Amino acid sequence: xxxxxxxxxxxxxxxxxxxxxxxxxxxVQVHTETGVRELTGDExxxxxxxxxxxxxxxxxxLALAYQIVQAPDAEAGNLVFTGLVAMxxxxxxxxxxxxxxxxxxxxxxxxxxxxKAETVRSIARRVGVAEDPHIVTGDKLAEMSAEELKQTLKxxxxxxxxxxxxxxxxxxxxxxxxxxEVVAVTGDGVNDAPALKRADIGVSMGLSGTDVAKEASDIIxxxxxxxxxxxxxxxxxxxxxxxxxxITYILTSNIPEILPFILYVLFPxxxxxxxxxxxxxxxxxxxxxAIGLGNEPPxxxxxxxxxxxxxERLVSLKTFLRSYGIIGPAxxxxxxxxxxLILAGGEWAWGERLSASNTLYRQxxxxxxxxxxxxxxxxxxxxxxxxxxxxxxxxxxxSWITAGVAVELAFIFGxxxxxxxxxHHFFTTAPLPLRIWPVIVLTPFVIFGxxxxxxFLVRRGANILSA
Numbered sequence: 001x002x003x004x005x006x007x008x009x010x011x012x013x014x015x016x017x018x019x020x021x022x023x024x025x026x027x028v029q030v031h032t033e034t035g036v037r038e039l040t041g042d043e044x045x046x047x048x049x050x051x052x053x054x055x056x057x058x059x060x061x062l063a064l065a066y067q068i069v070q071a072p073d074a075e076a077g078n079l080v081f082t083g084l085v086a087m088x089x090x091x092x093x094x095x096x097x098x099x100x101x102x103x104x105x106x107x108x109x110x111x112x113x114x115x116k117a118e119t120v121r122s123i124a125r126r127v128g129v130a131e132d133p134h135i136v137t138g139d140k141l142a143e144m145s146a147e148e149l150k151q152t153l154k155x156x157x158x159x160x161x162x163x164x165x166x167x168x169x170x171x172x173x174x175x176x177x178x179x180x181e182v183v184a185v186t187g188d189g190v191n192d193a194p195a196l197k198r199a200d201i202g203v204s205m206g207l208s209g210t211d212v213a214k215e216a217s218d219i220i221x222x223x224x225x226x227x228x229x230x231x232x233x234x235x236x237x238x239x240x241x242x243x244x245x246x247i248t249y250i251l252t253s254n255i256p257e258i259l260p261f262i263l264y265v266l267f268p269x270x271x272x273x274x275x276x277x278x279x280x281x282x283x284x285x286x287x288x289x290a291i292g293l294g295n296e297p298p299x300x301x302x303x304x305x306x307x308x309x310x311x312e313r314l315v316s317l318k319t320f321l322r323s324y325g326i327i328g329p330a331x332x333x334x335x336x337x338x339x340x341l342i343l344a345g346g347e348w349a350w351g352e353r354l355s356a357s358n359t360l361y362r363q364x365x366x367x368x369x370x371x372x373x374x375x376x377x378x379x380x381x382x383x384x385x386x387x388x389x390x391x392x393x394x395x396x397x398x399s400w401i402t403a404g405v406a407v408e409l410a411f412i413f414g415x416x417x418x419x420x421x422x423x424h425h426f427f428t429t430a431p432l433p434l435r436i437w438p439v440i441v442l443t444p445f446v447i448f449g450x451x452x453x454x455x456f457l458v459r460r461g462a463n464i465l466s467a
């Protein structure tokens with residue numbers, strides 16, 4: 001960078017600053033305490049060595065020089081070297097941990113900088129991006145084809161780019177996308193805009209970023225902090241996880257709601273559940289616990305998992321396997337056990353028809369409904385984690401889940417034992433005999449245990465069971 005100033009005698013004072021390796025080549029003299037004298041080749045080498053020593057310590061180095069010229073548009077040529085400026089741009093203290101979390105989460109961090117290779121290497125080591133990185137300078141990058149760059153990125157996991165031009169950032173992004181990587185790019189300058197636009201996710205700086213960079217990006221960092229990006233990734237993974245928990249919980253009760261109608265058509269049995277009872281489950285008892293799952297904090301291993309594949313869907317076959325293939329059938333089976341235990345206790349005979357007003361039928365239907373609700377209590381506790389054991393999360397306070405469980409218990413005991421005939425008639429219920437309650441109370445523990453077994457197998461590598 002050059003700036004020219006007019007002096008009192010009518011001449012012009014040209015100042016220059018830039019990379020030491022470039023600027024020193026334009027210097028023929030040096031400004032010393034005793035005046036201006038010739039700059040020798042040995043002195044140039046010493047200056048460059050000092051510059052490299054500063055750079056290796058992680059400092060950004062600028063060379064300063066000047067020249068007396070006769071016109072404001074004069075070209076800089078025979079400069080007088082005046083000194084070096086070494087600036088330490090200290091990384092924020094939270095960045096090393098953020099980089100470590102990126103690595104554990106399977107996120108590759110690549111540094112692309114216009115600074116000297118030594119400076120970039122030092123900073124990369126300091127923040128934990130790379131210990132012994134493969135360095136690609138802008139000159140080498142300019143000579144590389146796309147295939148050569150792709151091979152370099154494949155062969156060297158720890159790679160950093162130094163002395164790169166802005167347009168080369170776009171080249172790197174294009175190659176990474178050709179490798180089927182999901183690419184997030186950070187930048188703040190006008191020249192970063194093409195790369196920010198081309199990336200899958202462009203992240204610009206809110207404090208130091210230009211308006212052009214902000215317009216080209218998808219996300220604006222209000223605090224210009226790399227750690228905020230990592231926090232956002234954790235939050236995004238948590239939201240995705242919680243939506244899957246919500247869906248799994250809601251889908252599970254469909255099986256014990258639908259299966260009774262199928263068996264009622266196929267076999268000579270009373271209808272185990274009524275439409276009103278199904279609506280009560282879907283619109284009353286399942287709502288608050290499901291909302292609670294959407295507000296769960298992140299699991300401890302959320303940033304220790306690899307990124308999900310591009311092809312992964314929010315609702316997949318594995319989700320249906322978990323809801324419709326494991327937990328749903330288990331809830332249905334337990335509900336039918338309670339249903340038939342109540343009928344058998346009332347000396348019901350196979351094929352015998354029972355009217356909706358029959359007390360035994362109302363007790364059996366109430367037992368079926370109560371079992372589903374209690375199973376869903378176990379299910380919501382199990383759904384608080386997807387892979388990790390939920391045993392440690394059961395007693396962690398979640399106001400929505402706590403309120404949901406309270407509503408479920410209040411609802412089922414209310415429609416069973418409140419001495420209001422219209423409620424019993426509307427929900428087709430009757431007070432249950434005490435002997436059946438131990439079986440019903442046991443059901444949430446069965447559901448929770450099944451889920452714990454599934455998660456244990458998933459952690460052991462049974463990916464087919466992961467949801």
